[in-house]
Amino acid sequence: MSECKCTCNQDTEIEVFLPEQLAQIDAIVAKYGAKPNYLIPILKETQETFGYLPAQLQRYIAVGINVPASHIFGVVTFYAFFNTVPRGKHLIKVCTGTACYVKGAMELIVKIESELGIKVGETTEDKKFTLEAVRCIGACGLAPAVLVGEDTHGMVTPGKIMDILRRYE
Numbered sequence: 001m002s003e004c005k006c007t008c009n010q011d012t013e014i015e016v017f018l019p020e021q022l023a024q025i026d027a028i029v030a031k032y033g034a035k036p037n038y039l040i041p042i043l044k045e046t047q048e049t050f051g052y053l054p055a056q057l058q059r060y061i062a063v064g065i066n067v068p069a070s071h072i073f074g075v076v077t078f079y080a081f082f083n084t085v086p087r088g089k090h091l092i093k094v095c096t097g098t099a100c101y102v103k104g105a106m107e108l109i110v111k112i113e114s115e116l117g118i119k120v121g122e123t124t125e126d127k128k129f130t131l132e133a134v135r136c137i138g139a140c141g142l143a144p145a146v147l148v149g150e151d152t153h154g155m156v157t158p159g160k161i162m163d164i165l166r167r168y169e
Ligand code: FES
Pocket: 095, 096, 097, 098, 099, 100, 101, 135, 136, 137, 138, 139, 140, 141, 143, 144, 145
């Protein structure tokens, strides 16, 4: 897959991914019969494998299933669960739903941003944490609530949040 068949007019050379990594994408695409109808599961599985969907991978998949790269870009940017930049090892999701907001979610965000030196949507330099602000995570009784990976932490205060994060290596 070195020649771009789509309409994006972009170079399809993949510089940051190794041949064996591209072979993994080939396997995912083949598993779904290289059919455009399966674009979402193909993208999901690719993201699970690589952690994110950079433009190079989007173009590679576009060639593999013979659709314009612009179409894939549109899908990736439409759905919030797709990422185009690498995430940290631990994803911090601060709930900013109503219950959490009124109980201090924004103070938590300010504290995390200042302690980790990142803004919402960014990842720490050591790739340990990515910070996100999200809507209700269904733990309103524990407001303000923070998810770190799969773990829910409730009634979090600015004084407690760094102790919680320090548990994650
Ligand atoms: S509003 Fe935060 S968990 Fe529901």
